[in-house]
Structures are given as structure tokens and as C-alpha cells.
Amino acid sequence: MDAASRPQELTSPAGKRAKVPAPRSRSIDVRLARRLLMALGNAPLEFVLGWSGERVCGPGSPMAQIRFADRATLWSVAADPRVSFGDAYSEGRVQIEGDLLYLLEIIYRTSAAGGTGGTFSRLLQGLRYRPRRNTLSGSRQNIHSHYDIGNEFYSLWLGETMAYTCAYYPTAETSLDEAQVAKMDHVCRKLRLQAGETVVEAGCGWGSFALHMASRYGARVRAFNISREQIAFARRRAKEQGLEGQVEFIEDDYRNITGRYDVFASIGMLEHVGKENYPELGRVARRALAPEGRGLIHSIGRNYPAPLQPWIERRIFPGAYPPSLGEMMQIFEPADLSVLDVENIRLHYALTLREWLTRYEAAVDKVRAMFDELFVRMWRLYLAGSVAAFESGTLQLFQVLFTTPQNNRIPLTREYIYPR
């Protein structure tokens, strides 16, 4: 990974480094480490201070060991844990042995519970970093920095479908690839997609859903995406599958969608839209829908309005924001779109991310060869942290089905989604 393609400078800004008191007494550091442990609910963890060999332990045998390489790291994590912890881990100044997922879940759970007011409880809250704005050009840059780092990299761990969104597990034993296909079918069933119907897709990733709707349902699809690499990949796929006549991949912003369609679909784009643009997205969807049209928006969300974890927003997903359901309604309500069905499938994203993480670790040598150790650790933390966020209930996954306000061609019950 060369510097130019890196999402953002990783070295912590100098001004953010904490001032470290002179080591008059070894116990200052130990006391600080103990405060961190208490903020994590005195969980079975072990902190190791690399420069002195001192240890601070929770009760029982530790599930994970957290080793701080130097005093500056300990103090910077204590001073600004939300960003410093991620950076220190990525740069190897914090080493974790044992169960990284367990540690991250502890952090999320104590943080979500309001914690003890301690330092770590601020790890995932607080500071209203202003996400980078998603103007037409801002969106292009934000999306480029995440999705254009290389199709080859993503193909190492996303599975056959290359779907980079929450899958749907009919059972916990379903495989990743099966669950991605099940997700596409779940969405198509909700939308009651019929052969010959037209679909516009806003944010199509590598094109798997557009191609699925065309090949399995006989739909005619126009799919929008501003990621050049993804669009190129999707077009190659369409050609290989002989679907060029049925699916048109358009490298353009969802705001430039024109025409009328039976179905509007958007899976995993809303996170990048920016809440200031929700009413416009609603206008676009309303304008795009035929009189009896149906739409579905699938997005990461939250139980209440809160910013994305700042390290993730800075280092991984610039400009991203997971909305609460109330915030999402700013898409539908001003446009007089009628919400028919909302499903929260957050535990499915935990399952999806666990499989991505497993595949990522299996391919970690290839990742290291493509980029460097810093990148490897950064993405490990991001994937593991995301598992923890969905398992702890910090993040949600909403699928919102909607239609035009006077459409009465609606099945009475939702049994049609669950065929026998």
C-alpha cells in the first residue's frame, strides 16, 4: 500500500500526544492501568507495561493480555482512547494476545452501559467529530479512499459474491456465500420482484445484487455507483455472465438517477450518504418509483443518534454515519413515502463479519504482501471491532421496505417473505 492510497495519515497528530509525567514512582503508570481496567468493569484482562514489566490483572485467568510498548502510548490511550487506541494498536504500540474479540466486546459493552465514567467508557462515545461532508465531489473522494484500494484485496475475504454488506443467515450454520445469496433473495422477496420489472439500484458495490436480480428474477436493472474500480469490476462480471443487455452499470451519483422504475433498491449505501442528504435521497426514490413501486433501503444503524466510532470514521470510513431509525425517517417522511416493514438483523452482521475476519486472517500473508503490517493491523481491528459492535448492540442493521403513499397492492400479511 503506497502512501497515496492510504485512507489518511496514520501517525497521531503531535498535539494529541499526552504529556507524560516524569516517572517519580512506578505506581503512577500502574494506577493509570488499573483505572483503565476498572473502566472496563474489572474484566478478566491483563495489562502489561512493556517498559517496566509491571502487570495489572483482573480477576480469574485473563481472556486477553494488552501490552503497552511505552509510557507515551499508555498515556495517549488514556487521554484520548477513541482514536489513540486504534492508532496504537495499528502501529503495534499496543499488542494484544488472547481473545481480541472478547476485549473489544468488553469495551463496547461497558461503554454502552454508561460505564463508570472512566476513561475507556469514552472509547466509543463522545467527541462529535464532524464527518467529512458528502457533497457530489466529497462523496467521490470518501468512497474512493475506501472502495478503490483494490478489488484483489477485497476478493481475499468477501467470498464469491463480493457482497460487502450484511448477509442473511436462515440458520447460524449457513455459509457466507449462501447467506449472501439468501440476503439478495430475502430483499427480492420483500420487494416482490417480478420478471420483466425494472429496478434502479443506488450504490451497487461490485454488482452482485444487480446481476442476481437480472439472472434469477428476470429484472431489468440500472445500477449506480461512484466507485470506478467497482463499476469496472461489475461490468466485467455482467459481460462474463452475458447480462450486459439486462443490467446497465452507471458510474454516477445516486442523485443523478433519472427515469421511473418498479423497484428502488439500495443496500449498504446509506451509511455514506450523510444525514443532511436524506431528504434528497427520499426525493430521488419517490421520483424514481412508478405509481405502485416498491423500495428497500438496507443500512447500518443505531438505536439512537450518535456519531460513528471516530477511529473508524477517520481511518477506515471517511464521511460515514450510521443513522438511527428516527433519522432514517427523514428520507421517507418529507417525500410522503409509506414505510411498510422494518427489520433489524444486527446479529446477522455479527455472523457475516466473523466469517470475513476468519477469511481475512487466513489470507493475512497476502494482505501483508499487498500492503504492510500497519494496514494488516488496522483492518483486523476494524473487522474485529465491527463484530463486537454488532454483538454488543452498539450497531444495528435496518432493512426498510417502503412504497408510494396510495399503493394498495400490498399483501395483507408478510407470509410471502417466508415461503413454505
Added chain:
Amino acid sequence: MDAASRPQELTSPAGKRAKVPAPRSRSIDVRLARRLLMALGNAPLEFVLGWSGERVCGPGSPMAQIRFADRATLWSVAADPRVSFGDAYSEGRVQIEGDLLYLLEIIYRTSAAGGTGGTFSRLLQGLRYRPRRNTLSGSRQNIHSHYDIGNEFYSLWLGETMAYTCAYYPTAETSLDEAQVAKMDHVCRKLRLQAGETVVEAGCGWGSFALHMASRYGARVRAFNISREQIAFARRRAKEQGLEGQVEFIEDDYRNITGRYDVFASIGMLEHVGKENYPELGRVARRALAPEGRGLIHSIGRNYPAPLQPWIERRIFPGAYPPSLGEMMQIFEPADLSVLDVENIRLHYALTLREWLTRYEAAVDKVRAMFDELFVRMWRLYLAGSVAAFESGTLQLFQVLFTTPQNNRIPLTREYIYPR
């Protein structure tokens, strides 16, 4: 119906009567009637001016005839249609022959479509009448005026269950009584109610759901309601069914709920809560739920924030307000409750109301004997208008399922709601 038990004075306030120009020319009235017809999309309707015998007709054979008894009525309806139309109909100054439901749907649909900016398009919009506030004592008075007008009256048309909320129709052919039971089972399945679990119900009506949960699911239920007549009725029922040991009916406000329960349920109370009280309702629900507790709120709603039709709010449901989904989120989000599932079943309420209206008309002589012709027409308009509101998409019916934020005992899919 004696004056004391009437929801509110019915005679239009004098100041609201429109000034009627001197009849220099017969065509002034005709022109006004034609403007009303145009505002209704030039639908196949016939207006008859009773004092002159003049007629204004839409194209084709009329689906309904609207006869204005006198010029004052025509002009007052034109000047303030939202309230005057309902009053004039109730008092018999407007007579409708033909399909009342068709007429009301036309009014809702042209109104919802934004209309031509004409007078009738304001019939169901506009003027922000301030609903009467739902303080602890205000709620008691608001609820008393609607629900305590007589159990005998409601038993004429609500069916065996006496459930005065939207039923659930597995098919359009299901009977009213079956659909009310199906609704209760639908809610219990969503809540995964198990034998021996505890439930608190906020707003229990005549008690049918509380008794259903106890008798069919083996739950232990505490059910709250501030309507004295309903509580007395529900207690008699519990006694008759030998369920006094399992169901406790409490004449008190939902805000006074204490204790912890496996399930929190509220069917058709939210309309009377007042949106200023939503965060408090959320706190009550959160406080009432055990760590793995589930809750469901079932309420009339809207696609976007708007006041209740003002005639309904004034004459039928003082203090009522149907929220948008975004507004409903003010219950859940400040309390960090996690929304799992939202279902919009508005067409079920149209079916329910059609059956209520049919039964009401079948018993109309008894209603007239209990009250008077004014009451008969008022309630006919309310029931028929409600059918039209749900069929036209003006009103929605939301069921929102929620749980505590860290509850991971959630089925992966919603198939459990649809048993085979």
C-alpha cells in the same frame, strides 16, 4: 345521549359561520358548488342546492349525491370544510345519498394528492388545532369522554372480543371476531410470549388481550387503563372466566406502572398519549422490562407528521394524535430501546372498520334509541371516514416490536411469527 355525556358542544361556533352574500344571482352558489367539485378532482358526484333545486354534476352517473339544506351550510363548508362538513353532516344540514365511503375516499385522495389548491383539499389538512393536552388529569377527561359513553353502545358493533383496535386478517375473508383473535395471537407470537411469563399492558381497553394472554398463553398480566367503565367491564370478564388470579386490572395511568416484566404491550393507547409524553412512555417501558424483555406498541400512525383530522379530534377523539414513525422513535431512542421489527398493517384497519360500520348500521335503531339522530350521524361519519382514511393511505397502523439494547436472545429470522 344527554348533554353531559356528549364529547363536546356540536353546534358550530357562531363566529365560524361564513358570511353569505345576498343572492343577487343564483349562479354565485352554483359557481361555489362547482369549485368544490373541481377541488374533488371533478369526480362523478352530484351537488344539490336544496333551497333552489340547482344541481352541479361531475361526469358520468354520480356515485353519491350531496344535498346542502341551506345557503349558510354551503358557505360554511366552503369557508372551513375541515370542521364544518362534519358538523353539517351530523346535524343533517348536509345529506348524502349513494356511496358515502366513495365520497370520503375521494375527499381523502384529492386532499392527499395535494389537490388543486381548492377548498376541499383543505378538508383534512391544515389548521394546527392544538389537541387537548394529555396531562394525568387531562388524559382522564379525554379518555372518559370517548370510552365511557357506554359499554352497551360499543358492544353493538365491536364483536365478541370488544377489541376496539385494528384486527389482523390472515385473509380478507376472515371474520371480525376471528381477526381480532388473530391479531392477539400475531402480537403474542411477535413477543414470543411463554407460559409463566409476566406482562404489563398499558391501556387495556375492555381487557380482551390481557385475558387472551392469560388463558391461551399462561401469562401473568397486570393491565392498566384509566377508563373506569372499561376496567369494571374487564374485571367482570376476568371473574367470569376464572382468571382473577392471573390477570390484575388496575385503574391507573400507564405512567404509574411499577415492577419488572418479561413483556410490555400496548395496543391502541399511543394515539391518546400525546407526543410530548413519548420519551416518558419510553422510560416507563424501559424501566418495566427485564434484561431480556420484549415490548410491542401498536398504534395508528401517519407517513409524515400532521394533526388528526380536526373534526375527529374535536368531536370524537379529544387529545388524540396519530404519530409518524419518526415521531414514534421519540419513545424508543431516548430510552435506548432497540427496535427489532415494524409492520404497517393499515389495510387491516380498513377491513376492521368496514365490519364495524356494517354492524353499526345493522344496529342503528338501537343506537338512535340510546342517543339521538345527531349522534347516529356523527358516528357514521367517523366510522366511514376512518375506512376512507386507511384505504386512501392517509392513516397507517404501525406495530413496533422492541427489546432492551443488549438482548441477544433474538431469533435470527421472523419465520417464528409465521408458523407452518
